[in-house]
Amino acid sequence: MNSAELYKxxxxxxxxxxxxxxxxxxxxxxxxxxxxxxxxxxSSAGCNATAxxxxxxxxxxxxxxxxxxxEVKVGSSEAGNxxxxxxxxxxxxxxxxxxxxxxxRHTAEIIQELSxxxxxxxxxxxxxxxxxxxxxxxxxxxxxxxxxxxxxxxIYRDAYKDEPFIRIVKEQDGLYRYPEPKxxxxxxxxxxxxxxxxxxxxxxxxxxIDNLMKGASGQAVQAFNIMHGFDEKTSLEFPGLHPI
Amino acid sequence: MNSAELYKxxxxxxxxxxxxxxxxxxxxxxxxxxxxxxxxxxSSAGCNATAxxxxxxxxxxxxxxxxxxxEVKVGSSEAGNxxxxxxxxxxxxxxxxxxxxxxxRHTAEIIQELSxxxxxxxxxxxxxxxxxxxxxxxxxxxxxxxxxxxxxxxIYRDAYKDEPFIRIVKEQDGLYRYPEPKxxxxxxxxxxxxxxxxxxxxxxxxxxIDNLMKGASGQAVQAFNIMHGFDEKTSLEFPGLHPI
Amino acid sequence: MNSAELYKxxxxxxxxxxxxxxxxxxxxxxxxxxxxxxxxxxSSAGCNATAxxxxxxxxxxxxxxxxxxxEVKVGSSEAGNxxxxxxxxxxxxxxxxxxxxxxxRHTAEIIQELSxxxxxxxxxxxxxxxxxxxxxxxxxxxxxxxxxxxxxxxIYRDAYKDEPFIRIVKEQDGLYRYPEPKxxxxxxxxxxxxxxxxxxxxxxxxxxIDNLMKGASGQAVQAFNIMHGFDEKTSLEFPGLHPI
Amino acid sequence: MNSAELYKxxxxxxxxxxxxxxxxxxxxxxxxxxxxxxxxxxSSAGCNATAxxxxxxxxxxxxxxxxxxxEVKVGSSEAGNxxxxxxxxxxxxxxxxxxxxxxxRHTAEIIQELSxxxxxxxxxxxxxxxxxxxxxxxxxxxxxxxxxxxxxxxIYRDAYKDEPFIRIVKEQDGLYRYPEPKxxxxxxxxxxxxxxxxxxxxxxxxxxIDNLMKGASGQAVQAFNIMHGFDEKTSLEFPGLHPI
Numbered sequence: 001m002n003s004a005e006l007y008k009x010x011x012x013x014x015x016x017x018x019x020x021x022x023x024x025x026x027x028x029x030x031x032x033x034x035x036x037x038x039x040x041x042x043s044s045a046g047c048n049a050t051a052x053x054x055x056x057x058x059x060x061x062x063x064x065x066x067x068x069x070x071e072v073k074v075g076s077s078e079a080g081n082x083x084x085x086x087x088x089x090x091x092x093x094x095x096x097x098x099x100x101x102x103x104x105r106h107t108a109e110i111i112q113e114l115s116x117x118x119x120x121x122x123x124x125x126x127x128x129x130x131x132x133x134x135x136x137x138x139x140x141x142x143x144x145x146x147x148x149x150x151x152x153x154x155i156y157r158d159a160y161k162d163e164p165f166i167r168i169v170k171e172q173d174g175l176y177r178y179p180e181p182k183x184x185x186x187x188x189x190x191x192x193x194x195x196x197x198x199x200x201x202x203x204x205x206x207x208x209i210d211n212l213m214k215g216a217s218g219q220a221v222q223a224f225n226i227m228h229g230f231d232e233k234t235s236l237e238f239p240g241l242h243p244i
Numbered sequence: 245m246n247s248a249e250l251y252k253x254x255x256x257x258x259x260x261x262x263x264x265x266x267x268x269x270x271x272x273x274x275x276x277x278x279x280x281x282x283x284x285x286x287s288s289a290g291c292n293a294t295a296x297x298x299x300x301x302x303x304x305x306x307x308x309x310x311x312x313x314x315e316v317k318v319g320s321s322e323a324g325n326x327x328x329x330x331x332x333x334x335x336x337x338x339x340x341x342x343x344x345x346x347x348x349r350h351t352a353e354i355i356q357e358l359s360x361x362x363x364x365x366x367x368x369x370x371x372x373x374x375x376x377x378x379x380x381x382x383x384x385x386x387x388x389x390x391x392x393x394x395x396x397x398x399i400y401r402d403a404y405k406d407e408p409f410i411r412i413v414k415e416q417d418g419l420y421r422y423p424e425p426k427x428x429x430x431x432x433x434x435x436x437x438x439x440x441x442x443x444x445x446x447x448x449x450x451x452x453i454d455n456l457m458k459g460a461s462g463q464a465v466q467a468f469n470i471m472h473g474f475d476e477k478t479s480l481e482f483p484g485l486h487p488i
Numbered sequence: 489m490n491s492a493e494l495y496k497x498x499x500x501x502x503x504x505x506x507x508x509x510x511x512x513x514x515x516x517x518x519x520x521x522x523x524x525x526x527x528x529x530x531s532s533a534g535c536n537a538t539a540x541x542x543x544x545x546x547x548x549x550x551x552x553x554x555x556x557x558x559e560v561k562v563g564s565s566e567a568g569n570x571x572x573x574x575x576x577x578x579x580x581x582x583x584x585x586x587x588x589x590x591x592x593r594h595t596a597e598i599i600q601e602l603s604x605x606x607x608x609x610x611x612x613x614x615x616x617x618x619x620x621x622x623x624x625x626x627x628x629x630x631x632x633x634x635x636x637x638x639x640x641x642x643i644y645r646d647a648y649k650d651e652p653f654i655r656i657v658k659e660q661d662g663l664y665r666y667p668e669p670k671x672x673x674x675x676x677x678x679x680x681x682x683x684x685x686x687x688x689x690x691x692x693x694x695x696x697i698d699n700l701m702k703g704a705s706g707q708a709v710q711a712f713n714i715m716h717g718f719d720e721k722t723s724l725e726f727p728g729l730h731p732i
Numbered sequence: 733m734n735s736a737e738l739y740k741x742x743x744x745x746x747x748x749x750x751x752x753x754x755x756x757x758x759x760x761x762x763x764x765x766x767x768x769x770x771x772x773x774x775s776s777a778g779c780n781a782t783a784x785x786x787x788x789x790x791x792x793x794x795x796x797x798x799x800x801x802x803e804v805k806v807g808s809s810e811a812g813n814x815x816x817x818x819x820x821x822x823x824x825x826x827x828x829x830x831x832x833x834x835x836x837r838h839t840a841e842i843i844q845e846l847s848x849x850x851x852x853x854x855x856x857x858x859x860x861x862x863x864x865x866x867x868x869x870x871x872x873x874x875x876x877x878x879x880x881x882x883x884x885x886x887i888y889r890d891a892y893k894d895e896p897f898i899r900i901v902k903e904q905d906g907l908y909r910y911p912e913p914k915x916x917x918x919x920x921x922x923x924x925x926x927x928x929x930x931x932x933x934x935x936x937x938x939x940x941i942d943n944l945m946k947g948a949s950g951q952a953v954q955a956f957n958i959m960h961g962f963d964e965k966t967s968l969e970f971p972g973l974h975p976i
Contacts, residue, residue: 243334731822
């Protein structure tokens with residue numbers, strides 16, 4: 001986060017090194033690639049924040065959003081490798097568990113990155129499901145005006161057409177009509193799809209990542225490649241496994 | 245559904261027996277118990293619809309809701325026992341799959357039952373997860389006015405204090421602070437919890453059921469018991485298994 | 489176990505209370521019901537041991553077995569509710585893990601109970617799989633002489649025909665032709681099936697239990713009922729859930 | 733299989749092309765690499781057969797085995813991508829299901845390849861578990877004479893020391909002391925470990941593969957590389973994902 005004040009609000013403690021805040025670039029290359037090229041420090045973006053920010057960035061950049069309600073579904077690896085009662089296999093298996101229905105810390109990063117045309121109104125909650133890797137973010141975006149799917153397509157294509165790790169996924173039929181983390185395990189992709197509600201201004205945006213890749217080490221390697229002038233895709237071209 | 249016209253809107257076909265519509269009571273006892281006592285026909289409520297309607301009924305009855313965005317997470321048994329490509333174990337395992345992000349049929353039932361003070365504005369989507377039984381519904385309720393949690397407690401308690409199958413679940417600590425379908429497998433309970441966002445008028449309501457029990461046959465047996473004057477809990481007292 | 493000497497061999501430490509050994513009845517009612525009726529102390533039988541002993545007891549009683557190789561597949565609840573690195577959900581999920589391929593402690597109980605006609609030769613190993621509840625034991629029994637399936641049927645029927653919690657499962661078709669722990673979650677049943685290899689003296693005996701019920705507390709309640717003269721089935725009549 | 737006669741015994745039908753039998757090389761490179769170099773046709777080895785043959789080949793080559801009882805644990809992808817009642821997610825989840833406890837077809841391949849010093853006595857059974865990819869084979873090998881683990885090590889090292897896809901896994905501590913399919917998803921490795929029973933001539937050999945890789949297409953690519961003079965590891969160097 002860029003602000004020591006907001007850090008305190010969301011993390012309930014003082015920021016340890018406020019003097020370093022302006023030396024760090026927020027670690028999502030699709031938003032900050034140019035700055036990363038000359039940066040000495042890049043922070044790692046939160047996994048949930050990455051899935052949501054990439055899904056919504058083109059819309060917020062256009063200034064067409066009124067507010068967004070986001071529900072992310074997350075696997076157990078998101079909590080790290082420290083054992084706890086809640087990660088005990090007999091307990092964690094079959095679970096569909098709300099944690100921090102309100103005031104989740106990643107909300108702060110999301111608001112920071114999406115406040116491109118005034119402060120973004122973001123309502124975020126997360127649910128732990130029986131999965132090891134993977135995040136699916138379902139964003140209910142209320143648009144200021146009614147916009148059709150063709151226009152939405154164009155906005156996403158303009159924003160991401162040259163991005164090596166963003167794919168727009170929207171099929172008429174088949175099993176994978178919308179993004180799914182299952183086919184992204186081990187990859188650095190963020191898949192994004194959407195569906196417009198014909199009866200209202202609501203646009204549902206669905207985004208998927210592997211939280212340990214595009215949500216953590218994969219994105220860090222991508223940033224590292226940019227900082228050092230390497231091909232951005234170096235060591236990140238694993239296409240995934242199926243079925244799994 | 246009570247209306248042949250709305251049926252056609254949501255199901256994209258003519259209702260087969262519009263003349264029977266006013267003979268059937270909608271099958272959620274907590275809303276229609278008195279009518280069921282003398283009814284000859286009770287319809288089975290949809291499983292997703294049951295989880296959502298029971299979560300929101302007390303709030304809509306009070307007339308305090310502006311609009312609600314609902315995200316349900318559902319297991320594979322919801323799709324029935326007919327085999328399909330999408331239910332094939334290598335495909336269905338590990339999946340986090342959006343289906344009908346907009347225009348899900350159960351929306352119609354939810355709107356019908358919650359339009360107690362004007363037409364309810366409900367935005368609904370469902371995500372299939374790697375689970376056999378169980379539904380968790382996360383409802384983001386935007387209240388007309390800011391109301392504190394104590395008042396919300398009172399509203400739920402007043403509405404459900406005598407209900408044998410509704411439990412309000414809201415703990416300060418422990419593993420099961422909010423409702424979870426995992427501990428409801430095989431039971432007829434609907435567990436409901438909530439958390440108020442301190443920064444906005446948003447109230448997150450979390451409800452859980454076993455889709456094959458309170459979402460299907462269990463609720464049908466409950467209605468049957470009421471119709472015939474039996475103890476409403478007859479054959480429905482299984483308390484659940486843990487861990488599972 | 490009945491012997492302090494064998495206890496030391498298998499558990500690698502001295503028995504804490506050798507003087508109590510002859511006061512305890514080994515806790516499987518199907519083998520020791522009469523003694524339990526007047527017993528003050530009944531020990532809890534091991535979960536793996538229960539699944540194997542019940543599967544093999546009728547054959548060893550007949551004195552027709554040369555030796556047996558047993559492979560049990562077990563869920564994570566068998567390890568108890570103490571958290572450990574090996575029970576961490578990201579690690580334990582998808583695992584198929586051998587533990588103690590030789591010298592598993594439960595072997596001692598199995599040998600003790602099956603040495604009805606000379607010392608039983610038992611080779612035992614266990615594999616942890618991605619399951620919370622349940623044990624499936626596959627016993628490869630090498631018979632002294634070739635015996636046909638009809639005779640095997642008769643032996644099992646004679647041994648278990650009056651047992652309330654033993655079911656012989658052996659179907660020509662359908663999904664549940666052999667025992668499976670999946671349909672026993674929460675029940676006190678031990679299901680037993682078998683298939684004779686037409687080309688050798690090998691008989692494969694398959695047995696399933698819920699390790700937390702017939703393998704632990706369920707069997708303890710059954711023994712308690714016997715000790716106190718209650719109906720043996722009291723509080724143990726849950727028939728199971730399906731699907732799950 | 734090399735024999736039309738044995739084919740009929742195990743598959744219960746006539747072989748469709750007995751004239752082609754001697755034109756095909758059995759598709760496990762570790763056993764038939766030299767012949768593959770000049771072969772026009774290589775058959776694909778069965779997935780279970782591959783896991784078992786690679787585990788036992790060094791021992792049978794030495795002529796030190798009396799007989800072997802094998803229990804394989806397999807995932808759902810082994811049954812292919814055709815939907816069936818038994819692959820329906822609500823049914824297949826949580827299952828621990830015996831299929832063909834005796835007379836499994838893969839037994840024929842195993843006997844064929846291991847009959848290097850007289851006909852191999854192999855007793856095979858398979859159990860389906862809740863897993864998509866992966867096979868763990870637990871082989872209970874009864875040795876003709878008591879041989880210590882050091883000698884067993886030497887036999888495996890001599891047989892496989894130059895093999896790019898065979899790894900001997902045997903650790904004193906840690907979570908992965910024995911082979912596990914979980915860490916092999918997507919890789920072409922066959923991991924092999926063992927433990928000698930100090931009280932008998934039994935040696936437990938544990939082997940793991942990804943059934944869709946070393947058990948199917950991966951091994952086919954490996955054979956293809958050999959037939960065409962390519963580096964044997966071409967396109968097969970994916971090291972796996974963890975956790976998953």
